[in-house]
Amino acid sequence: MGVDLSSLVDEIKREIQLSEIKGKKISIDAYNAIYQFLTAIRQPDGTPLMDSSGRVTSHLSGVFYRTISLLEEGVIPVYVFDGKPPEMKSQELDRRRKIKEEAEKKLQKAKEEGSTRELKKYSQMSTKLTNDMAEESKKLLTAMGIPIVQAPSEGEAEAAYLCSSGYTWASASQDYDSLLFGAKRLVRNLTLTGKRKLPNKDIYVEIKPEIIELNDLLNKYGINREQLVDIGILIGTDYDPEGIKGIGSKTALRIIKKYGTIEKAVEKGEVPKYILDLDLEKIRSLFLKPDVNNPEGSLELTDPNKDEIINILVNEHNFNADRVNNGIERLIKGIKDTKGLSRQTGLDQWF
DNA sequence: CACCGTAA
DNA sequence: TTACGGTGG
Incomplete structure (x- = not known):
């Protein structure tokens, strides 16, 4: 979660x-x-x-x-x-x-x-x-x-x-x-x-x-993103679901603000040692340097393929044809208007 | 979640 | 016009 x-x-x-x-x-x-x-x-x-x-x-x-x-x-x-x-x-x-x-x-x-x-x-x-x-x-x-x-x-x-x-x-x-x-x-x-x-x-x-x-x-x-990640690790993330028992977000914030990192907090006895069993550097890098790509496509809206939409929804999955057609009309108009908007905001950036 | 007919 | 409740697939 x-x-x-x-x-x-x-x-x-x-x-x-x-x-x-x-x-x-x-x-x-x-x-x-x-x-x-x-x-x-x-x-x-x-x-x-x-x-x-x-x-x-x-x-x-x-x-x-x-x-x-x-x-x-x-x-x-x-x-x-x-x-x-x-x-x-x-x-x-x-x-x-x-x-x-x-x-x-x-x-x-x-x-x-x-x-x-x-x-x-x-x-x-x-x-x-x-x-x-x-x-x-x-x-x-x-x-x-x-x-x-x-x-x-x-x-x-x-x-x-x-x-x-x-x-x-x-x-x-x-x-x-x-x-x-x-x-x-x-x-x-x-x-x-x-x-x-x-x-x-x-x-x-x-x-x-x-x-x-x-x-x-x-x-x-008054923290940086590295510290936000450390706070997250103390609370518990998808990569360490347990977190530290008894440490919620308020406590985690206080601890990281005071000591800067999880390791320092462990040194001072504020965080139990068992957290060092986790590969902290690995977890941090999953958040700070995640595996991501630049998108291949242009991320622009394109013209809908009406037949394909009808094929998927109506023919394959028994959606009501009138409703789908009505949706497609709204979609086409929405895309047209939205494209106009982004052109406008695109131009605004020049002025 | 959203659609749509009906009620107020 | 909005609010609601039954229905969509």
Whole structure:
């Protein structure tokens, strides 16, 4: 789930109107976004949307409609897909797999005797994002004329790199890891709507897009990015999921501010020695010098391939043709208007 | 998540 | 016009 920097970030995050991102490119952690669609786009009993052969289609619905509404707001999405995960992540991936297997068992049980609520809970918990789903999403986005980038390794690292090197204005993800990866700006809640969402109970709250500027975060706490990474390691990241027991973000900040590095803090007895069993340098470099590539394509919007979209959604997966056609019309208009916007902002830079 | 018909 | 709830696949 990534590093929990929420209490530090709360101090400097601010709400953002999508109009503030008009004409700007945003790199989107595709895995993160698609996963959200898979868990959110469901029937009341927790069953995901499926085509007539029983293949899940929730992700396609999310990718299609959400991308169109972003374009209508003038936002230019660049979806960044995961490559091969780093070796260091295998422990965390194992842990997640086990949780899913448990949820799967509980789901089967709930199907026999459980309540709707349990059914929904465990079916969301056992959500899996398969390779096929990622490949299909890429195909759909390409047909839609939306730029995609294939990361050599972590998608979130690549998305952050696109941002820090100026290809995109910000990076969108729910995970704060983006900041450790060096994204200048992190936008959260971009692929959720401003509508309502349940935090597990029946309580509904407004979810609004918010932005976190890396520089604001570092300045606010008087630390550099290396130190932010050390703070992350103490709390626990995907590469050291346990972190240090009893150390949360506030304590980690205090310790790193005082001693500068994890090693110094260990020397002074502020952090237990067992953290040195980790390959700290390796973890740091995964965040500070991640395996990333320059994008191959141009990251510009292109004309949608109407037939291909219809083929994927309507012919392959039984989407309603009228709805899809309506979506395509909105998409074409959105792309046209958004291109106009970026031309304008492009010109503005000359003056 | 978003769409869409219906109600206020 | 917006708000809601049932449905989409």
